[in-house]
Amino acid sequence: MSKSGKAFDFAIFSRLYKRGKPYRMPFFMTLALVILLACVVWVRPEQMRTILDVAVPAGDYQQVIQISIWFVTFLLGEAIIQYIQAQLANRVAQSITYDLRSEIYAHVIKFRLSYFDKTPVGQVVTRVISDVDGIADVFSAGLLDIFRDILKLIFIVGFMFWLDWKMTLMVLLPIPILFYATRLFQQAVKKSFNDVRNQVARINVFIQEHVSGMNIIQIFNREAQEKQRFNTINQQHRDAHIRGIWAYSIFFPVVELLSAASVSLMIWWGLRESLNDQMTPGMLLEFSTFITMMYRPIRQMADNFNVLQMGVVNAERVFSLLDTHAEQADEGKVDAATLEGKITLRDVWFEYIEGQPVLQGIDLDISPGETVAFVGATGAGKSSIALMLNRSYDHTSGSISIDGIDIRSLSLASLRKHVVMVNQDVFLFNDSILNNITLHDPSITREQVIEASKEVGAHAFIEKLPGGYDYNVRERGGMLSVGQRQLISFVRAFVRNPEILVLDEATSSVDTESEQLIQYATKKITRGRTSIVIAHRLSTIQSADKIVVIHQGNIAQQGSHQQLLQEEGIYKRLFELQFQ
Numbered sequence: 001m002s003k004s005g006k007a008f009d010f011a012i013f014s015r016l017y018k019r020g021k022p023y024r025m026p027f028f029m030t031l032a033l034v035i036l037l038a039c040v041v042w043v044r045p046e047q048m049r050t051i052l053d054v055a056v057p058a059g060d061y062q063q064v065i066q067i068s069i070w071f072v073t074f075l076l077g078e079a080i081i082q083y084i085q086a087q088l089a090n091r092v093a094q095s096i097t098y099d100l101r102s103e104i105y106a107h108v109i110k111f112r113l114s115y116f117d118k119t120p121v122g123q124v125v126t127r128v129i130s131d132v133d134g135i136a137d138v139f140s141a142g143l144l145d146i147f148r149d150i151l152k153l154i155f156i157v158g159f160m161f162w163l164d165w166k167m168t169l170m171v172l173l174p175i176p177i178l179f180y181a182t183r184l185f186q187q188a189v190k191k192s193f194n195d196v197r198n199q200v201a202r203i204n205v206f207i208q209e210h211v212s213g214m215n216i217i218q219i220f221n222r223e224a225q226e227k228q229r230f231n232t233i234n235q236q237h238r239d240a241h242i243r244g245i246w247a248y249s250i251f252f253p254v255v256e257l258l259s260a261a262s263v264s265l266m267i268w269w270g271l272r273e274s275l276n277d278q279m280t281p282g283m284l285l286e287f288s289t290f291i292t293m294m295y296r297p298i299r300q301m302a303d304n305f306n307v308l309q310m311g312v313v314n315a316e317r318v319f320s321l322l323d324t325h326a327e328q329a330d331e332g333k334v335d336a337a338t339l340e341g342k343i344t345l346r347d348v349w350f351e352y353i354e355g356q357p358v359l360q361g362i363d364l365d366i367s368p369g370e371t372v373a374f375v376g377a378t379g380a381g382k383s384s385i386a387l388m389l390n391r392s393y394d395h396t397s398g399s400i401s402i403d404g405i406d407i408r409s410l411s412l413a414s415l416r417k418h419v420v421m422v423n424q425d426v427f428l429f430n431d432s433i434l435n436n437i438t439l440h441d442p443s444i445t446r447e448q449v450i451e452a453s454k455e456v457g458a459h460a461f462i463e464k465l466p467g468g469y470d471y472n473v474r475e476r477g478g479m480l481s482v483g484q485r486q487l488i489s490f491v492r493a494f495v496r497n498p499e500i501l502v503l504d505e506a507t508s509s510v511d512t513e514s515e516q517l518i519q520y521a522t523k524k525i526t527r528g529r530t531s532i533v534i535a536h537r538l539s540t541i542q543s544a545d546k547i548v549v550i551h552q553g554n555i556a557q558q559g560s561h562q563q564l565l566q567e568e569g570i571y572k573r574l575f576e577l578q579f580q
Contacts, residue, residue: 134311
C-alpha cells in the first residue's frame with residue numbers, strides 16, 4: 001500500500017469504520033454527547049450577559065444568585081457529560097485497537113519463515129504496538145474532537161451574528177489569515193509525521209537487534225562504535241520530532257496574536273457603538289468570551305487534524321502489514337491420526353533466492369523407524385531438507401510424501417503434530433521450564449513432563465534449580481547453559497511423542513560432558529521413531545541406520561558408517577579429518 005499521507009483518505013477510513021462496527025452503539029452515544037456539548041456552548045456567555053445587563057442594573061440580586069446557582073450547576077453537568085464522553089470514546093478506541101492488534105498478531109504468526117528472514121523484528125514490533133496505539137487516537141480524539149470543534153464554531157459564530165452581525169464581521173476579519181496559517185502548519189507537520197514514524201521504526205530495530213547481540217558487542221569491544229551509531233539514529237529521531245515542534249512553536253503564537261487582534265477590533269467597535277447606546281457591558285463581555293471560545297477550537301482543530309493525520313499514517317502502515325500475503329499455504333485437507341513415518345523425496349529442488357538452487361533433484365527414501373543422518377559441508381543443504389519436512393519452507397519443485405501422502409495434502413496442524421524439530425539454536429521464552437516444555441498446552445501434564453525429563457536425562461539438573469520446573473529461565477533461556485537449553489528442547493520434543501523427529505546440529509555448540517548427555521538423550525528420543533539427525537561431529541551419528549552425504553545440493557553418498565568408510569569419497573575424507 002502506498003503511503004498517501006492524506007488526512008482524509010476515505011479508503012483508510014472505510015477500513016477503520018468496518019472495524020468499529022461492533023462498537024457502533026457506544027460510538028453513536030459518544031457522538032450524541034459531543035453534539036449536546038456543542039449545542040450548549042452559548043449558554044454560559046449568555047448567562048454572564050444576563051447578569052451584567054439585566055439583573056445587576058435592576059438591582060435584582062435574587063436573580064443574580066439564581067443565575068449563579070444555575071451557572072455552577074450547568075458547569076457541573078457539562079463536566080459530567082465530558083467525563084462520560086471521554087470514557088466512552090476511549091473505550092471504543094481501545095476496543096478497536098485491541099481487535100486490530102489481535103488481528104495483526106494472528107495474521108503475522110502464520111507468515112512463512114522467509115518473511116522474518118527479510119524483515120527486521122523491530123519493524124514488526126513497531127507496527128503491532130506503536131502504530132496501533134496511534135490508530136486509537138483517531139477514535140478517541142481525532143474524529144470526534146474535530147467534529148465537536150466544527151459544531152462549536154458553527155454555534156458560536158451563529159449566536160454572535162444573532163447578537164450583533166456588524167461586530168461579528170469585525171471580529172472575524174483576522175480569520176482568513178488564521179485559515180491560511182493553519183494550512184501552512186498542516187503542510188509543515190505532514191512530512192515530519194512520516195519522518196517520525198520511520199525513525200521510530202529504525203530506532204526500535206536498532207535497539208532490539210543490539211540488545212539481543214550485546215555479547216558480540218562486548219566481546220569485540222565495540223561499545224564506543226555502536227554507541228556512536230545509536231547516537232546518529234537517535235539524533236535523526238530527535239530532529240524529526242523537532243521539525244514538528246518547530247511548526248507548533250510558530251503556529252500557536254500566530255493564533256494568540258490573531259486572537260488578540262480580534263479582541264482589539266471588538267473593543268474598538270464596542271466603544272464606538274457604546275457612544276450610540278447600542279452596546280452594553282454584558283455584550284462586550286459575551287463577545288470577549290465568544291472570541292476566546294472561537295479561537296480555542298480552531299487551535300485545537302489544527303492539533304486534532306494532525307492527530308488524525310498521524311492516525312492515517314499509522315493505519316496505512318498497519319493495513320500494509322495486513323495486506324501482506326506471506327502466510328504459509330495451508331491447503332491440505334488430510335488430518336492423519338497416526339503416521340508410520342515413511343518419508344519419500346522425489347526430484348526435490350529448493351531455493352531461498354530465485355535462480356539460486358540450494359537442493360537439486362534430491363531422491364531419498366527413509367523407512368519407518370529408521371535413523372538417518374545427514375552430513376556435509378556448511379551450506380550443502382542439510383538443514384534445508386529438514387525444514388521442508390514440516391513445511392517451515394516449501395520445496396520449489398518435486399514431491400515430498402509421508403506414508404505415501406504428499407505433505408502439502410496434510411494440514412499444517414496435522415503435519416507439525418507428527419513431525420517435530422529440535423533446532424541447533426534453542427529458543428526459550430521468558431517463562432518457567434515447565435511452560436517452555438509444554439508451551440502452555442493443557443493436554444501435557446506436569447507428570448508427563450517430569451517423566452519425559454527423566455527419560456531424556458534432564459530431570460537431575462532441573463530439580464536442583466530454585467523452584468525446579470517452575471524456575472524462570474529468563475529471556476532466551478539466559479539463566480541456563482547451552483547444554484541445559486538443548487536438553488530442555490529434547491524434552492519439549494519427546495513429550496509430544498512424534499512419529500518423525502528431526503535433530504538439527506544438536507551437539508554442535510556444547511562441551512564434551514554435555515555432548516555425552518545429549519547423545520544419551522538422542523538415543524532415548526529417537527528410539528522407535530523415524531529420525532533425521534543433522535550433524536558435523538561424525539562421532540554422534542556412527543550408529544545411524546543410514547548416513548546421507550549432501551554435497552553442493554546433491555546426494556553424493558549414502559549408506560551405513562562402515563559402508564561409507566569402505567568407499568573413497570567425501571565421508572571418508574571427513575572422517576579422516578576429524579579422527580586422524
